[in-house]
Amino acid sequence: MDRSLVCTPAKDRDPFGEMKIFGGSASGGLARAICRHLGVSLAKSETKIFSEGNIFVRVLENVRGRDVFIVQGTEQPVNDNLMELLFWIDAFKRASATQVTAVIPFFSYAKGDKKDEPRVSIRARVIADALEAVGADRVLTMDLHSPQIQGFFKIPVDHLYAGPVLTAYFRKQHIPNLVVAAPDVGFAKTAQRYADLMKAPLIIGNKTRPDHEERAEILDVIGDVRGKNVLIVDDFTISGGTLIEMAHACKSRGAKDIYACVSHGVFSKGSATKVSASPIKELVLTDTIGKWPEPLAENCRRISVSRLFAEAIISIHQRESVSRLFDTEVEPELIEECADDEPEPPVWAR
Template sequence: MDKSLVCNASSKDNDPFGELKIFSGKASKSLASEIGAKLGIELAQSETKTFSEGNVFVRVLENVRGRDVFIIQGTEYPVNDNFMELLFWIDAFRRASATQVTAVIPFFSYAKGDKKDEPRVSIRARVCADAIEAAGADRVLTMDLHSPQIQGFFKIPVDHLYAMPVLVDYFRKKQIPDLVVAAPDVGFGKQAYRYAQMMHTNVVFGNKVRHSHDEKAEMLDIVGQVEGKNVLIVDDFTISGGTLIEMAKACKERGALDVYACVSHGVFSKGSAEKIARSPIKELVLTDTIGHRFEPLAPCCKVISVAGLFAEAIQSIHRRESVSRLFDF
């Protein structure tokens, strides 16, 4: 983390862009606090209430007129409640005359609904993008969208961060010998290739098939050599851990040594911790983009922080500087 990042960003004096204010929704309190600490500013005061019938109420407890506002709110479980809360925050800041409102969405759950690949279905990511714009957001800051083209669903600027530098740095320090990077399917192949480039190694691909939404993935084959190698499986997110587990099993069956895995977003549905604990995965590394967990993580799981990346991006957006250096792998 660049020491120059810690600054008096909260000071109104001599700031041509307006005072920087960071707010947190219910979903991202821990990550937001870390981001504030990196920037050297305290989270601004706000409150959220959920009434007995499920109605969500938000209130800004500080003056934001003329301020540059960032609202940090992920959309993990409960997804719809958290998404609606995000919209209400954006609307509240806009009506309170904030100069600029940036929606910081560490995990955008509906990114999975990026296409019409079945008859008579909604493109859910596009609907969410329209709603965020309609609520009044000026820009969006997010991390590891399931499909990068979702940025095109928005008519406002989208800054799309990647957890890759943080994850790669962690595994570089472990100095694992004879390591290959593995993509569980061709859809993540391009990103897996970038991981492999950064780690100066080769990449292999899984041939995965899933016959329905609620059916676990079946690993048909692996393209590439894993025999006698340590394997690092990379993916953008996991819900049940099923794809990672099946890929790990396939690698072990083909003579792999130790199998590691890393994901940007560890969603983890109920029962996933037990399955991961029984799997061949030696260590599963994930980031802190998601705060809510259905259950404690499996012993092999390790959480590392991406607060530094978000803090640098927020500082750059506030100062009207380029964010592209954060994409330079």
């Protein structure tokens, strides 16, 4: 057959190019879950790490003229995952993709958003410049530690919030006499949105941290927790230290059960033991991160934000508004708990 005579009828063509979703080695499980919601197959790709540490990526499908989404977080190992993301974007652009959206569930360098000490780098700005330099057309992410990072980009950034999903999970628990707690003033504005969704009052912790290495200390709690059940909310946790300190502060002031939730459970080595031994009855996190240096603590539970990412991706692909997903109440019946089994790992060459 003469292939030059075969074409797709104009009425059957996607005016924005066929959508292709790829998963990097950091976020393969979340990418598969997103594809299940969208009813599409995860596009084929390959990642290798050679013996000297070099990262190699290869696109195994035709992406010319396609609308490409690459799902790749920047959790541990942070720099390897970041470099892999940059290589993916470069590969898609060189393969003539129409648009490349970097779906970054967890933006690791978001804490480096300002020059608050002499002679330091504004790391988040460097990452933004790097993503633009390799050709990213837009970014889709969730719960940036500093929302103003969106202003570092010259390309569109769609910023999703896990709050509606996390609060839906706890609304399903029907916890009586509940108050929502922000561990510090910096998170109070976001915590107020959680409190509004839970229809509960807000209390705030007065936190101090002497330097980068010292653990956080809760000096005081603004608000009444005596006889109340407390839900501590935050955007991420690395060691669990801030959540645990806030839990102890609430307990010492007469609180009953302590719950906590975070968008991103980063969890460094040794955190599981501390979280298990803490007053926190249940710590809920999302699947923006899926790999840790050790198993999660027994009182940790994971719920999926894949449906939210899927809705955002289809909205971007169809050139529709994404803002409708911000702070919209999620039906508790739609909450999905993550399975314990890990997805198949990527191809590694050592």
